[in-house]
Amino acid sequence: MNSSTSSSKLIVQSFASFLVLTVGYVAFVGTGVVHGGSGTNQWQNNVIKAERYLYAAEPVKSVVTGSSMAYRLLPEYLGTDYSNIAFAGGGALTGLQVILQSKGALPSTVFVEMNDTLLRGQDKEFIQKLTSPVLGGAKSTFAAFRTEYQPVILFKEWIKGGSGKEPEAGGPVDPDILASELARHAADHAKAPDPKQLQAVTGELKQAVDTLRAKGVQVVLFEPPSHRSLHESVRSTALRKHWEAEFPKDRYDWAQTPNPDEYETGDGIHMTGDSARKYAAFLKEHLGKKIQSGS
Numbered sequence: 001m002n003s004s005t006s007s008s009k010l011i012v013q014s015f016a017s018f019l020v021l022t023v024g025y026v027a028f029v030g031t032g033v034v035h036g037g038s039g040t041n042q043w044q045n046n047v048i049k050a051e052r053y054l055y056a057a058e059p060v061k062s063v064v065t066g067s068s069m070a071y072r073l074l075p076e077y078l079g080t081d082y083s084n085i086a087f088a089g090g091g092a093l094t095g096l097q098v099i100l101q102s103k104g105a106l107p108s109t110v111f112v113e114m115n116d117t118l119l120r121g122q123d124k125e126f127i128q129k130l131t132s133p134v135l136g137g138a139k140s141t142f143a144a145f146r147t148e149y150q151p152v153i154l155f156k157e158w159i160k161g162g163s164g165k166e167p168e169a170g171g172p173v174d175p176d177i178l179a180s181e182l183a184r185h186a187a188d189h190a191k192a193p194d195p196k197q198l199q200a201v202t203g204e205l206k207q208a209v210d211t212l213r214a215k216g217v218q219v220v221l222f223e224p225p226s227h228r229s230l231h232e233s234v235r236s237t238a239l240r241k242h243w244e245a246e247f248p249k250d251r252y253d254w255a256q257t258p259n260p261d262e263y264e265t266g267d268g269i270h271m272t273g274d275s276a277r278k279y280a281a282f283l284k285e286h287l288g289k290k291i292q293s294g295s
Contacts, residue, residue, distance in 0.1 A: 036148030037157035043126075046087040048148045050098050050130050053083045055140055059105040062287065065095030066113025067120075069224045072271050077280035086113065093122035093201070096208040101131050109218045109287060111255075112209065114243050115226075116235055118201050119193055173266055181267035182229060189233035198239075202246055209247070220287065221247055222255040225263035225271060225279060255286045 036052075039045035053063065060083040064070055070086035078084060085095040092113045099110060130136075138145045147153070209219050223240065230236060240257075247254070263275040271279060 037153040062109040063107045064111045065092040067117035070113045072276040073280045077277045091117040091120045189235040192238040223257045227268040228260040231260040
């Protein structure tokens with residue numbers, strides 16, 4: 001009996017200690033003294049980006065969706081009116097679903113990356129976990145439950161002296177690495193996309209884009225720069241022709257596709273820091289002209 005009573009007391013004491021620590025941590029993070037960190041892997045970084053959008057104190061005016069190509073358009077390049085929920089390893093369809101399933105106010109403008117990364121479809125598991133009613137409610141109310149405030153992430157940031165910002169892709173282009181990566185990408189880009197897969201993705205994309213437009217959101221379609229050999233490949237050319245037929249320029253807002261020779265990539269598809277900064281300015285200028293013209 002005494003042993004059973006001691007075990008019960010130990011369980012109660014352990015639970016009470018856990019509760020006190022949790023409440024204390026929630027209160028500490030809630031003061032705003034501590035800043036969130038960056039993830040320890042690609043999945044966490046994607047979740048953190050999405051949560052920062054979903055639980056932002058103030059709604060943002062413009063949102064960028066896409067893959068790791070648009071991921072390079074860092075917050076420092078875009079400005080405070082923009083949120084970037086382009087996901088590494090993913091595509092714009094996932095970001096569009098995050099926006100559509102958000103309970104907050106819709107942005108005024110959504111940028112959609114248009115290239116072969118759309119063929120990845122939407123990451124349904126990612127969206128399901130992100131929009132869980134129970135966890136979503138807790139994360140919306142208490143910042144401490146958000147991924148960027150996990151103790152292990154904050155400890156990592158403290159150790160490396162980080163600020164939670166995403167690192168800029170910098171440094172000169174290595175010709176050997178670029179040549180190697182271009183050769184790797186060449187095989188995939190030599191083939192046209194599978195028609196059935198393309199049609200399925202197009203249906204999802206149209207539904208998402210037209211739903212946002214029906215709600216008064218301006219949708220800007222854009223193809224980020226890539227190396228000329230990939231830009232002019234069989235795959236890219238076929239996709240460009242398909243997208244322009246499904247989303248004609250007289251009905252949909254397209255940002256002009258830039259001259260690939262004016263931008264640098266480290267691997268054929270991912271812009272360098274300077275080029276990403278330049279392209280971010282280009283997209284902002286496109287939107288500014290649209291707003292000024294009232295279209």
